[in-house]
Amino acid sequence: MATPASLEARLVDLEKAINNLPEQSRTGCRDAPIAKHLAPSTNDGVIVYPTHEEGPYYAFNRGWERVFSKKPNEPATGLYPLITRGRHGVILAHSWAKHFAAEVEADQKQLILLRVEQLLLLIQETIPWIINAKAAKSGKNEGQAGDSNATSKAKKELTTAELRERAKAAALKAASSRLISMILLAGRRRTVGH
Numbered sequence: 001m002a003t004p005a006s007l008e009a010r011l012v013d014l015e016k017a018i019n020n021l022p023e024q025s026r027t028g029c030r031d032a033p034i035a036k037h038l039a040p041s042t043n044d045g046v047i048v049y050p051t052h053e054e055g056p057y058y059a060f061n062r063g064w065e066r067v068f069s070k071k072p073n074e075p076a077t078g079l080y081p082l083i084t085r086g087r088h089g090v091i092l093a094h095s096w097a098k099h100f101a102a103e104v105e106a107d108q109k110q111l112i113l114l115r116v117e118q119l120l121l122l123i124q125e126t127i128p129w130i131i132n133a134k135a136a137k138s139g140k141n142e143g144q145a146g147d148s149n150a151t152s153k154a155k156k157e158l159t160t161a162e163l164r165e166r167a168k169a170a171a172l173k174a175a176s177s178r179l180i181s182m183i184l185l186a187g188r189r190r191t192v193g194h
Helices: 007-019 033-037 056-068 076-082 091-101 106-141 148-193
Strands: 041-043 046-048
Touching (some): 007 106, 033 091, 056 076, 056 091, 076 106, 091 106
Antiparallel strands (some): 041 046
């Protein structure tokens, strides 16, 4: 049986995945959701992350949900444009998770780990979309028709891969939602019991 990855190891994996995004990836901008909700503020040159009265995980999750949440039956394709390069790109999500991983209690690290793993899956799912979108755009710009049978086959293969990834992501999200509920309920019971 494989040992589950630690949060620290998955943060390293996330940073590698972000640093290895295809060159075709768009560059993040200041007014994009990631930069709006996952960038710390500065106060006299000091980086300041938000706080929450119920603890650091709530501060982490509030920003994360504003960026990466979607409705249960909504396809992940709506999140693809979030996977961007540059200082206003998805690297901000890595910095956000890394900061709060050092701030939360041990049982909440597992919750951040689930979020990081979901983001890793999203990045893996997005890469073919980035490459295909740029290839399609350059093909249209250059007036290339291409082989329709090869294009159709590639789309079928991508669709199969997307379905597999979506199924994995849906299972992970369902498991993470149950785990989050259980941990939050246990925390409330501990608070009420004292």
